[in-house]
Amino acid sequence: MLQPSCISWFYTTFYNRLFDIHPACKPLFNRGIIGQGNFLVKMISLTLSQLRNPNTFKQTMESLAERHCEWGVRGVEYGIVGDVLFYSLHFVLGDEAFNEQVQQAWWKVYSAMLTHILPICIRHERDGTCNIPRKGAIYAPSTSCPVSSKGSTSISTCPVSVDRAMT
Numbered sequence: 001m002l003q004p005s006c007i008s009w010f011y012t013t014f015y016n017r018l019f020d021i022h023p024a025c026k027p028l029f030n031r032g033i034i035g036q037g038n039f040l041v042k043m044i045s046l047t048l049s050q051l052r053n054p055n056t057f058k059q060t061m062e063s064l065a066e067r068h069c070e071w072g073v074r075g076v077e078y079g080i081v082g083d084v085l086f087y088s089l090h091f092v093l094g095d096e097a098f099n100e101q102v103q104q105a106w107w108k109v110y111s112a113m114l115t116h117i118l119p120i121c122i123r124h125e126r127d128g129t130c131n132i133p134r135k136g137a138i139y140a141p142s143t144s145c146p147v148s149s150k151g152s153t154s155i156s157t158c159p160v161s162v163d164r165a166m167t
Contacts (some may be wrong), residue, residue, distance in 0.1 A: 001166035006092065007010055007037070007041055008034070008037060010037075010041075010088060010089075010092045011033070011036070011037030011040050011041060012033060012037065013087075013088045013091050014037075014040065014084055014085065014088040015029070015033060015036065015037065017064060017084045017087055017088060017091075018080070018081070020075070021080065021083075021084070022080050022084075025073075025077065025080075028071055028072075028073070035090055043064075046060065047060070047109065047113065048109065049062075051109065051112065057112070057116075058116050061113050061115075061116035061117050062116055062120055065116065065117040065118075065120035065121060066120060067131055068117075068121070069124040069129075069131070070131055071131060072130060073121070074125060074130075074132035075122055075125065076120065077116050078114055078117060078118065078121070080111050082114075085110065086103070086104070086106060086107075086110075089102075089106060090103075091122075114161065125154045137160075146149060
């Protein structure tokens, strides 16, 4: 059996935590843990690489927000994902590596992302141009949200079981 990489340990920790605290979001993820994890890592890498180019960063975050709104993701869920991200980084890196300076740097990155993402989410939620939430979601559907004919679509050596995250 192959040993999981530290990258797979990170994304497995991330998705285990996300599905533990917000099980209603699980239907959004249909790529399997490896595909979804690779997508998560690519999105984090892309985000970090674009921080020095504000226009490109803004366009990427706005595009991400639009897609997430089409899938029924609400603004409040970005708080949940942020909590899961910080938990996962801390858990995988440990206290020494995930020190106050590193934590603050990640807070700045995530805050920069939300600066562009949340206004789009709020606009869609206010205008009723959101997708209907998933069955069992933590929020009530807005009566002004149209029912979408689309189904749910996906976004896109360590001790954590990779199999557990997607079961």
